[in-house]
Amino acid sequence: MHKLVRRGAFWSVLLLWPMVALAATEEAPGRQLARQTVKNDAVKWITADHSQHPILKQRFEKPEDVTKACLSCHNQASLQIHKTIHWTWKDPSDPKGETGKGGLSVNNFCISVGSNEPRCTSCHIGYGWKDKNFDFTRAESVDCLVCHEQTGTYKKFPTKAGYPVTNATMFEGKTEFLPPDYNAVAQSVGRPGRNNCGTCHFYGGGGDGVKHGDLDSSMAMPNKQLDVHMGTDGQNFDCSRCHTTDAHNIAGRIYATPASADRKSLLENDLTPKIMCESCHGANPHKTNQKANDHTDKVACQSCHIPTFARVNPTKMRWDWSTAGDKGREVKKDEFGKPDYDAKKGDFVWGKNEVPHYEWFNGAIKGTTAKDVIDPSAPVRMSWPIGDAKDPNARIFPFKVHTGKTPYDKVRKTMVIPKLFGPKGSGAYWAEFDWNKAIAAGQEYNGLPYSGEYDFVETQYVFPITHMVAPKDQAVRCVECHAKAGRLSNLEGFYMPGRDSVGLLDMGGWALVGASLLGVALHGLGRFLSSVGRRRE
Amino acid sequence: MKAKKKIYLYTRFERFWHWVQSLLIFLLLLTGFEVHGTFTLFGFQKAVEYHNYLGLTWIILFIFIVFWVLTTGEWRQYIPTTKKLFEVIGYYSSGIFKGLPHPVQKSKEAKHNPLQRLTYLGLTAVLLTLQMGTGLLYWLYNDWAIWNLTFLDLRLLAIIHLACAFAILAFVIIHVYMTTTGHTLTSHIAAMFSGWEEVEEGEVADWEVQKKN
Numbered sequence: 056m057h058k059l060v061r062r063g064a065f066w067s068v069l070l071l072w073p074m075v076a077l078a079a080t081e082e083a084p085g086r087q088l089a090r091q092t093v094k095n096d097a098v099k100w101i102t103a104d105h106s107q108h109p110i111l112k113q114r115f116e117k118p119e120d121v122t123k124a125c126l127s128c129h130n131q132a133s134l135q136i137h138k139t140i141h142w143t144w145k146d147p148s149d150p151k152g153e154t155g156k157g158g159l160s161v162n163n164f165c166i167s168v169g170s171n172e173p174r175c176t177s178c179h180i181g182y183g184w185k186d187k188n189f190d191f192t193r194a195e196s197v198d199c200l201v202c203h204e205q206t207g208t209y210k211k212f213p214t215k216a217g218y219p220v221t222n223a224t225m226f227e228g229k230t231e232f233l234p235p236d237y238n239a240v241a242q243s244v245g246r247p248g249r250n251n252c253g254t255c256h257f258y259g260g261g262g263d264g265v266k267h268g269d270l271d272s273s274m275a276m277p278n279k280q281l282d283v284h285m286g287t288d289g290q291n292f293d294c295s296r297c298h299t300t301d302a303h304n305i306a307g308r309i310y311a312t313p314a315s316a317d318r319k320s321l322l323e324n325d326l327t328p329k330i331m332c333e334s335c336h337g338a339n340p341h342k343t344n345q346k347a348n349d350h351t352d353k354v355a356c357q358s359c360h361i362p363t364f365a366r367v368n369p370t371k372m373r374w375d376w377s378t379a380g381d382k383g384r385e386v387k388k389d390e391f392g393k394p395d396y397d398a399k400k401g402d403f404v405w406g407k408n409e410v411p412h413y414e415w416f417n418g419a420i421k422g423t424t425a426k427d428v429i430d431p432s433a434p435v436r437m438s439w440p441i442g443d444a445k446d447p448n449a450r451i452f453p454f455k456v457h458t459g460k461t462p463y464d465k466v467r468k469t470m471v472i473p474k475l476f477g478p479k480g481s482g483a484y485w486a487e488f489d490w491n492k493a494i495a496a497g498q499e500y501n502g503l504p505y506s507g508e509y510d511f512v513e514t515q516y517v518f519p520i521t522h523m524v525a526p527k528d529q530a531v532r533c534v535e536c537h538a539k540a541g542r543l544s545n546l547e548g549f550y551m552p553g554r555d556s557v558g559l560l561d562m563g564g565w566a567l568v569g570a571s572l573l574g575v576a577l578h579g580l581g582r583f584l585s586s587v588g589r590r591r592e
Numbered sequence: 593m594k595a596k597k598k599i600y601l602y603t604r605f606e607r608f609w610h611w612v613q614s615l616l617i618f619l620l621l622l623t624g625f626e627v628h629g630t631f632t633l634f635g636f637q638k639a640v641e642y643h644n645y646l647g648l649t650w651i652i653l654f655i656f657i658v659f660w661v662l663t664t665g666e667w668r669q670y671i672p673t674t675k676k677l678f679e680v681i682g683y684y685s686s687g688i689f690k691g692l693p694h695p696v697q698k699s700k701e702a703k704h705n706p707l708q709r710l711t712y713l714g715l716t717a718v719l720l721t722l723q724m725g726t727g728l729l730y731w732l733y734n735d736w737a738i739w740n741l742t743f744l745d746l747r748l749l750a751i752i753h754l755a756c757a758f759a760i761l762a763f764v765i766i767h768v769y770m771t772t773t774g775h776t777l778t779s780h781i782a783a784m785f786s787g788w789e790e791v792e793e794g795e796v797a798d799w800e801v802q803k804k805n
């Protein structure tokens with residue numbers, strides 16, 4: 056009996072010790088930390104009721120008058136706004152001022168702003184940027200309302216350089232735009248909510264979900280399945296809960312400038328912008344002993360926790376300009392009900408539940424301008440993430456890659472800026488359907504040469520995927536990357552178990568194993584046959 | 593035919609470590625090759641978790657084994673010798689087919705023939721140690737900076753670990769087969785369970801006996 060007990064105890068210790076370590080059922084520290092951070096539901100207390108300000112009860116003739124009224128109290132606001140990316144649309148890290156949608160940057164959507172302003176600047180937080188003569192220093196040109204009004208009735212007309220309409224107007228025969236009730240709108244102002252940001256950021260590229268892939272109208276009222284942070288049945292975050300603001304500068308990446316210089320948690324610096332996952336979750340968010348904690352120095356949280364993007368609404372994955380112009384072609388609806396073609400724009404491919412493309416990313420994205428020389432023999436990267444395996448600030452990060460066929464100057468080997476929007480006679484492609492005229496007009500407007508010969512080149516444009524964080528049980532499983540043909544099969548510069556091997560070693564190894572098996576089989580057979588032989592004798 | 597006798601070859605701890613170690617190595621091979629992507633059984637994540645715990649368990653057991661071998665003086669059983677080595681090789685490559693007796697007798701003091709001595713010494717001192725060493729470093733990958741080990745290269749380490757894994761697998765195949773070459777097909781295996789092995793009567797040469805001092 057004693058012996059049995061002793062043996063039992065011995066074996067239990069031996070076999071069970073790994074379980075002891077595994078059995079710890081704590082809550083993940085990163086979760087706990089973040090829960091505490093947001094525990095005290097921010098009571099948005101204010102000391103001013105805007106509906107009682109006499110100045111907001113005046114008869115407003117034009118939207119600039121509203122801005123003037125705002126500035127009569129908030130006398131620093133326009134000065135702050137004028138310095139922000141939301142106003143300049145230019146990459147502050149580019150001393151030449153050429154990078155940015157307000158500069159000469161190109162993408163593979165509507166390509167570039169210059170010469171198309173009145174259409175594009177309907178998403179500018181200002182009034183009247185209709186051409187390159189726009190005065191960026193004018194205080195009352197700032198549109199306070201689009202970010203701050205809370206009635207949901209204030210709409211900038213799509214082609215009026217940021218202005219709302221003055222009379223009821225139809226857009227493309229589908230949507231009616233009404234002149235705003237400026238008193239109601241101005242008296243409603245508050246901190247920006249999702250719909251304020253979403254007005255532009257859900258519809259980038261001129262339509263719902265065209266650009267981002269992780270930002271579309273489904274993010275106005277998401278559930279937890281779509282976004283654990285913003286889900287109205289969960290944390291119910293506004294955009295500004297993470298995109299914290301400092302003098303109207305909203306935290307987030309700006310072209311080649313990462314969203315945050317470092318990855319500090321609020322415990323390390325209570326004034327750190329809350330823009331990184333680490334800000335609230337720390338650098339070791341998973342339960343103790345979980346291998347995932349060892350990954351946080353190389354793999355971004357987003358890579359595992361956003362298994363696919365565009366999970367509710369589809370997003371545009373490809374835009375082929377080269378087929379545009381066929382006004383007779385029948386337009387079909389794809390499986391998502393989206394048109395596959397537009398004579399003004401060419402062929403489209405939409406996607407839903409898309410698996411991201413992964414790249415090393417240190418938070419900076421560089422882009423091509425219409426001045427850069429390109430190599431048309433390979434897909435031209437209109438934008439691309441910076442970073443590699445050796446960069447300590449880089450993480451493996453998920454991206455939407457939007458591909459396209461986009462016009463370029465065949466002789467000068469640069470991308471071109473076509474004039475797309477404008478009246479007949481201006482050369483605008485959408486009015487005259489003549490690429491040569493459109494490119495010539497656009498290039499001239501932007502002070503750029505054009506050889507007169509164009510063609511279309513394969514292009515790529517990247518969007519970091521960071522919203523639509525899924526519930527933890529849907530996180531990407533280890534084997535989806537640790538596999539021969541997994542999600543990370545394109546990445547280089549590091550060894551990864553399950554994915555990598557040395558072909559020769561595997562071949563040699565299995566040859567050795569095979570030879571051993573064959574050897575013992577033959578040896579055994581030999582013994583058997585010889586023993587049978589001996590017995591006969 | 594010669595008379596048979598039973599001798600007590602393997603003490604309880606020896607038998608214990610042998611079977612636990614063999615189980616661990618079997619499971620390490622299984623989980624290791626799943627980690628390598630050769631097949632799917634437990635799923636990658638579980639395979640990694642099991643592999644790590646099994647590996648660490650094995651290292652702890654191995655420390656006890658080495659301690660036992662050193663303190664009991666059993667290490668003398670592993671001193672390599674070339675005496676009769678070629679006779680043993682000759683036996684396995686031809687004598688065995690002719691029904692000749694094994695050229696080296698087993699005894700309590702000499703339980704390994706010269707070929708076994710070489711094999712087990714190489715296995716324990718080189719192959720298994722290398723496998724545990726590379727495995728441990730692999731496991732510590734994320735702490736290399738703390739231990740000033742950043743000069744290491746994960747790819748190279750993985751290559752060594754994998755090459756050793758193949759060698760161990762080949763060893764296991766041959767080793768298991770060799771257990772059938774005893775007095776009867778199962779007498780070697782039975783001995784590793786009971787400790788007692790039935791051998792043919794015979795002289796044990798003096799040189800084979802490791803005298804205790």
Ligand code: HEM
Nearest residue numbers: 552617620621624625628647648724727728730731750757
């Ligand atoms: C019989 C002994 C062992 C065998 C046959 C074996 C086999 C393998 C194999 C085939 C791999 C995959 C290598 C690759 O593709 O990169 C592997 C990975 C690994 N082994 Fe072992 N191994 C053994 C012992 C150990 C020991 C003692 C440890 C120490 C804890 C260890 C730790 C590891 C680790 C950490 C990995 C990488 C797993 C990961 O994080 O993905 N192994 N092993």
